[in-house]
Amino acid sequence: MYTIQLFDVITTAGVLYIVALGLLLVYGVLKIINLAHGAFLALGSYAAVIATWLGWNPWSALVIALAVGIAVGAVAEWRVLRRLYVRPLDTILATWGLNIIIVQSITLYFGREIQFAESTITQAVNVGGVTYSLYRLVLLLVAVVLGTLVWLVMRRTQIGIVARAVIMNEELAEALGINTRLVRFVTFCLGAGLASLAGALITPLVSVHPNLGVPWLINAFMLVLVSGMSLGNLALAALILGGAQVLVSSYGNPVLGSLTIVILAVIILRFRTIPT
């Protein structure tokens, strides 16, 4: 019995990690809070809906989602965000505006009703004496792979090192001839792409409607702020807060469970200064 809960805790942490990764990347490098993150999640989910409509292999949704997310992110950065980096509080507003635009566009095309999308994996497996959803276990693996990939990119590649230089000291990076504009552009596109990919990945766990991103956005936002800017901290935060959510939901009240992350994050942040 406890095995199921253990699986629930770690797979929930994995899902939260996948969802928050793009937000962390954008917040870490660009220092902006991307309130359009939820809309990018929705884009990814609708990519899965389209794949179902076209009768394609459900796995192709991931590729569509990544491409759509990067493309929309590129337009958003190019037309809007580029002008706002000097006004950080206004970027919160502008990204919420982007959220409205994306969500309303989806609503116009697909309508408000819940859509169906084919799942990639539906079977369950027997692990450690319990039957558990294979897909959730795969998501855990995906979380580890994505996290490692982002870590490797940041640590080992030229663009990652440049991005880290921009995080640490933007003026100096600029003075050294780094094209910070390009770094920001690439980062935002990647963040949007990751968000959209996450949306496609969580599709089997949610009901697909235009506003599906809002609750995820709020939880991801809290996790990112609690974890500062580090990938490791994000994993830890996802594990602890996500775990608390699972435990409160199963032993206490499901409503209280859905509030656990938000309330714990507000309390943690009250006693821990936010790096800005």
Added chain:
Amino acid sequence: MTYRKTDVLTAACRALAGETISVLGRARRSLAIFGVSVLLVAFLLASPVVLGEYAQQILSQAFLFAIAAVTVDLLWGYTGILTFGQSAFFGIGVYTVAIALAYYVDGTLATAGAIFAAMVGAALAGAAIGWLSFWDRASPIYVAIVTLALPVVFTQIILSGGAYTGSSSGLPIPAPFLSITQWYYIAGGLLLVVTIGAYVFVSSDAGRVMVAIRENEERCRYLGLNTSRFKIRLMAACSAVAAMAGGFYVLFSSVAAHSYGDFVFGTELVVWTALGGRGTLVGPIFGTVGVNYVSAVLGGNLPFIWLLFVGFAFVLSVVYLPQGLVPAIGYGLSASARSIGRLLRQRPETAVAGWRLEPWAAEVPTVVRSGAGVPRQNGVIGATEEVPALEMQDVGMQYGSLVALRGVTLTACRGEVVGIIGPNGAGKTTLLRCIADGRERSAGEVLVNGHSIGRLPPQGCVALGVSRKFQTPNVFDALTVLDCLCVARSYRQPVSAWRRSRTVELPEPALHAVEVSGLMSMLNEQAGHLSHGAKQALELAMVLAQEPTVLLLDEPTAGLTLDERVAIGTVLTELAHGHRLCILLIEHDLDFVRNISTRLVVLHRGEIRLDGPLSETADSELIRSIYVGAAK
């Protein structure tokens, strides 16, 4: 210590002129408010003649939403607190009244009681949120987080309430039967009352403090203002008003729905406010009424397109018109009015300062007059000269493993000008910070006029007599020179939430600084438009307005011309010798330090290396070697 103006007659004349003008000005302000209200009431009463029932219904709803948008504007546009959570307070109003009427009470009086209870409850919740959000070192993002979490929590509570709260299907209530026109009058009347109240508030002394907090909260704290308390009170008041709007709204719509307290509604209030124009009162009202009216009039699939359009308009306005549409239109109109006026060779009636329509900013007649200092609340000013003004005992400061200050022991008395010199990174600014903010130091004790500063925040240290001038000029850019001085004085006089004072009483040294620097002729200039030197002088005057006994100056001459330096030097010497202030001065210009200091302290790598009267230390070998870099 009392300051006496030598020319008593001039002072008396000035005071008299000031009183006369201020009485006239005050009468003018209330007359204008009264006139505009009468006009608007007449307009409201007459408008049902041309408006159909449907339009009245839509407008009634929009008016109640607009009240909530005005509270968002007071918090965000005026004070700089970005809040997504006003919807939750609106929701508290909706559900308190709905639950009271659905289960417990009926009748007009009881309904009024329920609305009042909702307002009290929301005020308490708002104060609690404020207490959570506005601790001294909170980042502005933290407030946004808390206010974002609030509607989420509220909605979940409503959804989990089952039949009691109506959960997701809504809670119908026995609403009072009123005609649509009656509702239109009620909603319009409420909006009018709230707007006029808000106008009186933002154009009062407290409104000035709000803008000062938005512009530069740290400076406000170092001017002795308890900004956290101010913001908590404002939050509580705005929450109560939003709850009132919610209470009336549920009576109007007769169904309580959780969507009136959720996150999306909270962001919509921000969107409407931003579109109309934050920092103006008409902006959020026009934004709310416009967006709601159009979306209600459109039918079929059009509302989705309209929302898409609103999204685009919102993004465009954030990028290109951050102040919103109404100020932009106002600016355009006033610019064309000005050019027409120029054509007619007449002066225009009103001048709009920049893009922001600050009430009364440009036309207030003003006089600065000197006043004998108001007695200090804690009596520190009467401290005898025997107690040193400043004592630091073994003060240390560490950032992680980096030691910025170690074992600093320093005593300074009134009438001394202590020049603190040392190379970059020697810990000079850290030293000043440890005196002006009790929470900074990691070891040791600081006494000001014999009182320990303990762990007091900056505003507490100001009350003990410490004032700090920052390295870069730190003034309130959006306020006028006079307003900056008013804010600087406002910790001594209780800040009125409805009156606007047109005079400011300055102690003699501050007045002197204003006169010497030529600021007297620029009282209605916006501080952001002043030259670097004038800003430095203004900040010095603001700091002196605190009547400090210990004055901390961080490179007051940086970036000044030689003439300005000489002027500042004379002011400082006069302050120390004439008014017996204790001045600590960080300076890189050794000649300037030699000219005005009575004592030199040399800091190097966080330790005091030399401390003595100017005559003994000025030519010391150590200073030369530290600056050249030969010291070990």
